[in-house]
Amino acid sequence: MKTKVLFLFASLFVVSANSLASPFAKYKKWLDKDKFSNYASVTLLDSTNVSVQPTGQGAFSVVKAIKIQNLKGVVTNRVLKYDYDPLTAAAKFKVVRIYHEDGTYTEVDVSKTCDYAAPARMIYWGARQIMLQLDNLKPGDIIYYEIDKKGFTYALLGAENEDDSRFIPPMRGQFYDIVPFWVSEPTMRKVYRVGMPMEKELQFQFYQGECSSSMRYEDGRKIYTFAMDDVMPFDKEPNMVDLFDAAPKLMMSTTPDWKEKSRWFNKVNEDYGSFNAIPEAQKKVDELIKGKKTDMEKIAVLTHWVADNIRYAGITMGKGEGFTLHNLKMNYTDRCGVCKDIAGTLVAFLRMAGFDAYPAMTMAGSRVESIPADHFNHCVAVVKLSNGTLMPLDPTWVPFCRELWSSAEQQQNYLPGIPEGSDLCVTPVSAPENHYVRIQAKNRLNADGTLVGKFTISAEGQSDSNIRRIFTTGFQSEWRNTMEKQLLNVSPKAVMKSVDYGRSPKDYQKAPISITFTYEIPEYAMTGDGELIFKPFVMNNLYTQVLSFLRINTDLEDRKYGFKDSCSRLVEVEEKLSLPSGYNMLGEERKISIDGEAADFGGILKQTGNKIFLDAKLSLYKRVYTADDWDDFRNSVNAYKSFGEYIVVRK
DSSP: OEEEOOOEEOSSOEEOTTTTTSTTGGGHHHHTSGGGTTOSEEEEEEEEEEEEOTTSOEEEEEEEEEEEOSHHHHHHHSEEEEEEOTTTEEEEEEEEEEEOTTSEEEEOOGGGOEEEEOOOSSOBOOOEEEEEEOOSOOTTOEEEEEEEEEEOSOOOBOOSSSSGGGGSOSSTTOOEEEEEOOOSSOEEEEEEEEEEETTOOOEEEEESSOOEEEEEEETTEEEEEEEEEEEOOOOOOTTBOOGGGTSOEEEEESSOOHHHHHHHHHHHHHHHTTTOOOHHHHHHHHHHHTTOOSHHHHHHHHHHHHHHHSEEOSBOOSSBOTTSOOOHHHHHHHOEEOHHHHHHHHHHHHHHTTOOEEEEEEOTTSOOOSSOOOOOOEEEEEEEOTTSOEEEEOTTTOTTOSOSSOGGGOSOEEEEOOTTOOOOEEOOOOOGGGGEEEEEEEEEEOTTSOEEEEEEEEEOHHHHHHHHHHHHHSOGGGHHHHHHHHHHHHOTTOEEEEEEOOSOTTOTTTSOEEEEEEEEETTOSEEETTEEEEOOGGGSSOSGGGOGGGGSOTTOSOOSSOEEOSSOEEEEEEEEEEOOTTOEESSOOEEEEEOOSSEEEEEEEEEETTEEEEEEEEEEOOSEEOGGGHHHHHHHHHHHHHTTSOEEEEO
């Protein structure tokens, strides 16, 4: 049914029927700008209004208006979607209208809203998604909708009674929110408004940008308003840090500081009995630490056992949710769970071995700021060493890994839940030599282009885990074929003569991985009249899965934002190549040396007698880099790549 427009009331403005037949006519002057013409749709208003109760529960009113500019915009917006977690929130479409260019609007029947399980990738949290299909949408239309939501974002324990108590935040009486202010389509006005009880103190900070802000008193409440106008889509860069670490965002919390959050996190798990010992687990702990003389030996054997034996299941079951860890009896019996189940098992194991150990919250993927606003998605453990320091341990990320804390998580914030309270901590940078990968080859090139030789690859830390994965997680019957595939990546004509990966490559704790290949590769070099053209073997598509830096686009000259690699890394390649008699390398010997704070490189390529020697060393010092690190990183990586260019030898 079409109805003549009378008025529109939104959270932040009222427009009467006299406004040029459309409540959105005032946006026309902005929409006429050329910079919006190529976008499929433009958001006129994105407004959130939150009313916070003394319990910390929030009542959210979401208002959005979207102008459809072409057929692509019709397709993109024909279904409205909104995500929520039924354990902690409830959401519904209150009003949905489609305003037409002729000054009429169509009221959409919100009773036809569908409620589905939200798409899940690795972890199933029971999240839901409300969806409403819009029929007969056309270019020029404006979609206007209001959503009512109550609750909060994060989960603790599901309430035993189905009442509003489940919408109260786990840290009772505290309110917190993280508001992204970046957009995927042009937005005329983006607003976040929150009303607080007078007795609550709200701390907030806007990161990576600026917004207008104000505070006023209204009806015995504090009203905070944050707004940005004329917001353009965020321009992403390849391999950049998480959007939360680069794009504009607002963070707020009534929690005074992280220490109070730490004390609460400790108490909620101690009260729940998450780490209470059980006889069968105590027996296993005693068995594991028997004969271990030092604290580090005991910590290592317990961490590795939990990492290797408590399987990550991607679905959490039982009573504990979110901030509350399941108890040991459940975890040890099931031998599976999500990160908090694995971390909780390790905390209990360490306590049964006589250590002070506690759970800790962290954020895998992005930075945690100083505002205590619960920006966490992962649970780990900490153990107190004899010198009083806390050592982080992550059994979720180190199955079959020689590390106790995965260096794929270095430069990452974490908050231990300890009785005295803790401020935010950060994991240190791991030195590149802790994650070395070395390829040493001794080859002979025949005049017909055939390459015959032997190479050894050895690795430590994260590089070790990456290379060793076939042994620790694959079937033994697949081992030789997997090894051969590495040579086939170099050339489809490669023939593996032998491979030696030691007696027990599954025993990752024994020693760093070392694998030796012998091989023959017909037609490795392109042949001409007294000429051979080839790439250095050690630089030719060999074990690239461990060389994550090669997947970072170094063609970019400049960066605005930080960027990430998978880990700090030391890469050393060495090749001794015997040439056929009388052949000489064209061009002069190459020698490059680059010293930088974020990365450095040293390499030499030369011929001595009938042998070509290549020796290159690349050091990458971080996992998370700033934009200022780009020149060091780019120059060093490009220098490394240049040693993989074709070599020409001529008789």
